[in-house]
Amino acid sequence: MPTAKIAPSLLSGDFANLASECKRMLDLGADYLHMDVMDGHFVPNLTLGAPIIKSLRKHTDAFLDCHLMVSEPEKWVDDFAKAGASLFVFHIEATKDAGALIERVKAAGMLVGIAVKPGTPVESVFPYAADLDQVLIMTVEPGFGGQSFMANCMPKVRALRDRFPDLDIQVDGGLGLDTIDQAAAAGANVIVAGTAIFGAADPRAVISSLRQSVEA
Numbered sequence: 001m002p003t004a005k006i007a008p009s010l011l012s013g014d015f016a017n018l019a020s021e022c023k024r025m026l027d028l029g030a031d032y033l034h035m036d037v038m039d040g041h042f043v044p045n046l047t048l049g050a051p052i053i054k055s056l057r058k059h060t061d062a063f064l065d066c067h068l069m070v071s072e073p074e075k076w077v078d079d080f081a082k083a084g085a086s087l088f089v090f091h092i093e094a095t096k097d098a099g100a101l102i103e104r105v106k107a108a109g110m111l112v113g114i115a116v117k118p119g120t121p122v123e124s125v126f127p128y129a130a131d132l133d134q135v136l137i138m139t140v141e142p143g144f145g146g147q148s149f150m151a152n153c154m155p156k157v158r159a160l161r162d163r164f165p166d167l168d169i170q171v172d173g174g175l176g177l178d179t180i181d182q183a184a185a186a187g188a189n190v191i192v193a194g195t196a197i198f199g200a201a202d203p204r205a206v207i208s209s210l211r212q213s214v215e216a
């Protein structure tokens with residue numbers, strides 16, 4: 001299994017102090033910074049876009065894991081590449097031609113991932129998985145932080161891990177100390193957590209525990 005990566009979701013951070021929140025998470029042991037991009041159309045919430053990534057990039061060399069919960073993700077490839085995004089993760093439900101989009105993201109110089117909503121069969125990503133840097137199995141309906149982990153998505157993680165032993169498999173939604181073991185046992189190695197990290201009295205300890213659970 002690939003190494004554990006812990007990705008705090010800045011959606012739970014203070015957007016008015018984004019650069020310092022990112023630095024704080026890196027200092028506490030984060031591997032990735034998970035940036036939730038929402039367009040108010042693919043999901044019923046509105047957050048941030050490429051201009052914020054561009055501004056943030058001036059303050060950090062960190063790995064910016066951009067989760068695009070947007071319709072027509074094709075429209076934003078060039079903007080995110082120019083802004084300095086490290087990884088461009090689009091939803092398979094949002095595109096008509098995932099294969100072409102993968103190639104466009106790579107040509108623009110970013111790593112590429114596909115996300116699937118809880119109701120979307122994992123088999124939909126199998127044809128592309130060998131060309132991807134990451135697959136994101138959503139464990140809540142995308143749109144908001146602070147929702148409950150959906151354990152019924154774990155068979156999707158397991159099915160993906162069994163077929164693709166070296167793939168980075170990310171889980172996102174409701175991950176924390178009480179749910180990490182289920183995700184780790186199913187084969188997830190990239191762990192997004194918003195509420196569980198930002199809401200903790202000791203976020204360093206939470207990041208460390210999440211990592212230990214994946215590596216156990």
Ligand code: DX5
Binds near residue numbers: 012142145192194
């Ligand atoms: C939800 C986002 C998540 C969210 C996770 O649509 O994709 O990244 O911030 O938040 P928690 O960890 O609080 O469930």
Ligand code: ZN
Binds near residue numbers: 009035067192
């Ligand atoms: Zn996310």
